[in-house]
Amino acid sequence: MEQTDDKAGIIREYHHQIFRKVIVFIASVLGIIFFVGLFSIDSYPGIDLRETYEIIWNHIIGNSYEPRSLYWWADRHIWGTAMPHIIVAILAGVSLAVCGTLMQSLMGNPLADPYSTGISSGACFGAVSAIVMGAVVFGFSNQYGIVVNAFIGAMIPALLIIYLSSRIRMTPATLILLGTAISYFFNSLITYMMVTTDADTLKSAYMWQIGSLDGMSWESIPIMLVVTILGSVFVVFAANKLNVMSLGENSAKSLGIDVQQFRTICLAVMAIMTSVIVAFTGIIGFVGLVSPHIVRLLVGSDNKFVLPISMAFGALLLLVADYLAFQLSNIPVGVVMSVIGSPIFLILIIYHTKSKGAVY
Amino acid sequence: MKATAIIAIAVVVVVVGAGVGAAIYMNNNNKDSTDYSNVNSKLMVRGNANGDFTVDGDDLSIVDKVIAGDLKKEDYPLADANNDGDVNDADKEQIQNMIDHKEGMTIYVISLNSEGNETTVSVKYPLRNVVVYATNMEMPCVYCNGGKYIAGYFTKSYATAEKSFNAEAVDLEGQQRTINDAAWTNFTNLDASLVAKGTPIGALLVDYSGIAQITESRMSDLNESGIPMISYTSADATDELTTVLTLGYLFGGDCEKMGLDYAKIGWDVKDKIKEKTDALEKKKSYICGTMFIYICGKTSSFNTSATTAGGVAYATLNAGFDSKYTKNSTKMASTEALSNYTDADVFINNRSMDWGLDADAKKDLIIETWDHSNSGTSSRVYFNGWEDKLFYINNLLPGGVKLAYMAHAMYGDLFDREWADGILKQYIDLGTLPLEGQTLDSILAFIQFSDYKAAAGIA
Numbered sequence: 001m002e003q004t005d006d007k008a009g010i011i012r013e014y015h016h017q018i019f020r021k022v023i024v025f026i027a028s029v030l031g032i033i034f035f036v037g038l039f040s041i042d043s044y045p046g047i048d049l050r051e052t053y054e055i056i057w058n059h060i061i062g063n064s065y066e067p068r069s070l071y072w073w074a075d076r077h078i079w080g081t082a083m084p085h086i087i088v089a090i091l092a093g094v095s096l097a098v099c100g101t102l103m104q105s106l107m108g109n110p111l112a113d114p115y116s117t118g119i120s121s122g123a124c125f126g127a128v129s130a131i132v133m134g135a136v137v138f139g140f141s142n143q144y145g146i147v148v149n150a151f152i153g154a155m156i157p158a159l160l161i162i163y164l165s166s167r168i169r170m171t172p173a174t175l176i177l178l179g180t181a182i183s184y185f186f187n188s189l190i191t192y193m194m195v196t197t198d199a200d201t202l203k204s205a206y207m208w209q210i211g212s213l214d215g216m217s218w219e220s221i222p223i224m225l226v227v228t229i230l231g232s233v234f235v236v237f238a239a240n241k242l243n244v245m246s247l248g249e250n251s252a253k254s255l256g257i258d259v260q261q262f263r264t265i266c267l268a269v270m271a272i273m274t275s276v277i278v279a280f281t282g283i284i285g286f287v288g289l290v291s292p293h294i295v296r297l298l299v300g301s302d303n304k305f306v307l308p309i310s311m312a313f314g315a316l317l318l319l320v321a322d323y324l325a326f327q328l329s330n331i332p333v334g335v336v337m338s339v340i341g342s343p344i345f346l347i348l349i350i351y352h353t354k355s356k357g358a359v360y
Numbered sequence: 361m362k363a364t365a366i367i368a369i370a371v372v373v374v375v376v377g378a379g380v381g382a383a384i385y386m387n388n389n390n391k392d393s394t395d396y397s398n399v400n401s402k403l404m405v406r407g408n409a410n411g412d413f414t415v416d417g418d419d420l421s422i423v424d425k426v427i428a429g430d431l432k433k434e435d436y437p438l439a440d441a442n443n444d445g446d447v448n449d450a451d452k453e454q455i456q457n458m459i460d461h462k463e464g465m466t467i468y469v470i471s472l473n474s475e476g477n478e479t480t481v482s483v484k485y486p487l488r489n490v491v492v493y494a495t496n497m498e499m500p501c502v503y504c505n506g507g508k509y510i511a512g513y514f515t516k517s518y519a520t521a522e523k524s525f526n527a528e529a530v531d532l533e534g535q536q537r538t539i540n541d542a543a544w545t546n547f548t549n550l551d552a553s554l555v556a557k558g559t560p561i562g563a564l565l566v567d568y569s570g571i572a573q574i575t576e577s578r579m580s581d582l583n584e585s586g587i588p589m590i591s592y593t594s595a596d597a598t599d600e601l602t603t604v605l606t607l608g609y610l611f612g613g614d615c616e617k618m619g620l621d622y623a624k625i626g627w628d629v630k631d632k633i634k635e636k637t638d639a640l641e642k643k644k645s646y647i648c649g650t651m652f653i654y655i656c657g658k659t660s661s662f663n664t665s666a667t668t669a670g671g672v673a674y675a676t677l678n679a680g681f682d683s684k685y686t687k688n689s690t691k692m693a694s695t696e697a698l699s700n701y702t703d704a705d706v707f708i709n710n711r712s713m714d715w716g717l718d719a720d721a722k723k724d725l726i727i728e729t730w731d732h733s734n735s736g737t738s739s740r741v742y743f744n745g746w747e748d749k750l751f752y753i754n755n756l757l758p759g760g761v762k763l764a765y766m767a768h769a770m771y772g773d774l775f776d777r778e779w780a781d782g783i784l785k786q787y788i789d790l791g792t793l794p795l796e797g798q799t800l801d802s803i804l805a806f807i808q809f810s811d812y813k814a815a816a817g818i819a
Contacts, residue, residue, distance in 0.1 A: 043541065043545065044545055045545065045549075046549055067584075067585060067586070068551055068552060068555040068560060068585050068586075069552055069555065069556070070549070070552040070553075070556075072552075073548040073549070073551065073552050073581075073585075076548075076581055076584065077545060077548060080577045080580070080581070081541055081577060198693060200691070217576075217577065
């Protein structure tokens with residue numbers, strides 16, 4: 001009888017845990033839908049929230065409005081201006097959260113994030129050299145030159161680390177130290193370029209570093225979308241292996257994982273995902289660092305659940321930050337993300353050290 | 361080891377593939393913005409077959425001759441009045457309608473598109489409910505007395521010069537050099553409300569120097585909605601005359617007469633300058649500036665105006681200067697920026713200054729202009745040694761007046777101050793609304809060092 005009660009209790013607890021995970025996921029998705037509506041209202045005053053969703057839905061199912069009527073203009077504005085911005089925010093949030101989860105599991109280090117391998121510094125170097133010196137790969141001009149340069153710059157540290165991982169014994173600590181060294185190197189070059197340029201160019205270069213979703217168009221989306229979907233699918237399918245990697249390198253080896261190979265593949269996927277996002281948006285911090293932590297606190301540390309929920313939560317987090325940025329006279333989202341990310345991170349650390357949740 | 365190598369190769373393939381893909385994709389979006397106006401016409405409408413200042417019987421007879429095969433169609437591109445690619449009886453009917461000023465007809469206007477190429481846009485005649493962007497387009501609109509037809513504006517900075525804007529015109533809350541998303545939303549809201557009233561926006565009028573604000577998605581909005589965009593390089597003095605003439609024609613009625621009278625004064629000024637300066641063995645070289653300490657590149661509208669006024673762009677004489685100042689305007693990097701170019705004859709600095717000034721306000725404006733603080737550094741420091749070669753010209757004034765004062769700045773002996781002032785007086789007397797009630801004393805048209813010294817009480 002007692003055994004039956006225990007078993008029932010375990011099943012209840014299991015259902016409770018699953019319910020909790022589903023709730024967090026659904027809440028994140030609903031949050032995204034809510035903020036999509038808010039964004040759309042703000043981008044086209046004169047319509048209410050219900051009308052906004054109606055316009056979005058009608059567009060999706062192919063209904064159209066009388067040309068030059070209020071709804072016709074609202075539809076064009078929402079789908080032409082607001083929606084690319086929203087979709088880029090969602091894609092960036094998803095990608096950075098996936099990469100953050102991946103890095104933290106791979107490194108067994110709660111401080112790891114998508115930028116730990118020096119990708120952000122490389123991207124920044126590429127972008128700043130385009131802005132300050134006009135040194136553009138493939139001869140692109142304007143913002144395209146910056147995007148391509150940032151992508152190539154981001155891939156330099158990634159490829160270097162992947163190459164070195166085949167030459168030396170690469171532990172998580174080695175990886176992070178290598179990333180730190182690469183960051184210092186690129187940062188010194190960036191600093192040199194920035195101190196030798198004029199005030200206007202310096203401002204442009206600095207603004208790029210902060211990270212912004214302004215000026216995003218549908219043209220920016222296909223590359224980000226493809227990379228985010230392919231990368232996310234790979235990482236979700238690798239969730240079980242990531243769970244094993246979280247136990248430590250020796251445990252993973254004893255369970256039959258080729259640690260070196262798996263880590264290299266993961267680093268390559270993470271590098272491409274992060275590079276593409278950073279190339280378009282600049283360096284948006286904290287999403288990749290904070291999202292997985294919050295999700296682990298809420299749903300535990302099983303990557304099978306952490307990954308998809310982090311994706312939804314990362315997208316929501318970036319949308320919220322972007323919405324606040326829009327409300328605050330359109331300041332760059334990177335600033336808002338840092339402002340709200342830092343205290344969240346601080347609270348998480350305090351919460352974690354009080355052992356209120358077994359995050360790892 | 362082998363697996364790692366495969367992964368590395370895969371990554372390189374992805375990176376190169378993405379790069380090449382992006383290259384192809386993005387290069388398709390690069391626009392060549394160097395192709396400028398080809399149609400040599402004063403009034404920029406189809407149907408003005410002979411390229412003069414109006415549509416009349418002469419244009420009809422040209423079309424007749426083209427139809428009869430006596431004249432070549434290629435030599436008279438505007439003879440195709442209805443823009444159908446052919447010259448036939450339909451064009452005669454269109455021109456006759458234009459001569460008769462038939463209300464509700466479609467007129468095909470030659471304009472610049474986003475890339476700076478000539479294109480044809482169709483507008484309903486008479487043109488009503490226009491939205492204007494940038495001062496250099498707002499002024500032509502009000503100079504032909506068309507301010508009453510302005511339904512909205514993105515920015516308005518000059519209370520007196522732009523007082524004839526329609527009192528009901530909606531402030532779309534853009535900025536002097538920016539149309540932000542909120543302002544564009546206001547524009548579309550205005551159109552929706554006017555459409556609901558049955559009086560939609562007739563055209564968006566844009567100074568070409570601000571064309572970057574009409575982004576691809578905004579251009580798509582205009583194309584999809586059918587709102588025509590009329591754009592000219594109206595900061596150039598000659599193009600400004602064309603702009604006033606064409607807008608006046610499209611507005612019709614008194615505006616058409618005003619546009620023509622306005623343009624005629626400017627053309628006379630141009631002809632006089634050309635006649636006197638063509639004979640010169642050596643022309644004066646100039647550098648143009650704007651916003652106090654920004655230097656204009658040789659293709660800027662300020663430069664093209666100064667060339668029309670008889671000068672030679674210093675950029676064409678000094679390759680080093682030309683390669684340094686390639687943009688329309690580049691801020692001087694330091695107070696020494698001009699030190700290597702002291703062999704230029706004059707520096708023509710353009711500044712927009714409202715009028716309706718009393719003596720004290722005029723004196724203050726002279727001092728403020730000459731001694732303007734650029735982030736704490738006076739303009740005087742930037743122009744140290746250039747005092748006798750520096751001239752400020754009021755950019756809000758009619759193109760003909762600007763040409764006259766530019767010519768005076770470069771060739772004071774050929775074009776004296778009284779002559780230039782006389783041109784301004786002609787425009788004041790013309791009855792164009794921006795100058796209504798003004799006198800030579802209430803307008804600060806031209807500033808030279810002697811004016812500054814007098815205002816500042818310097819001996």
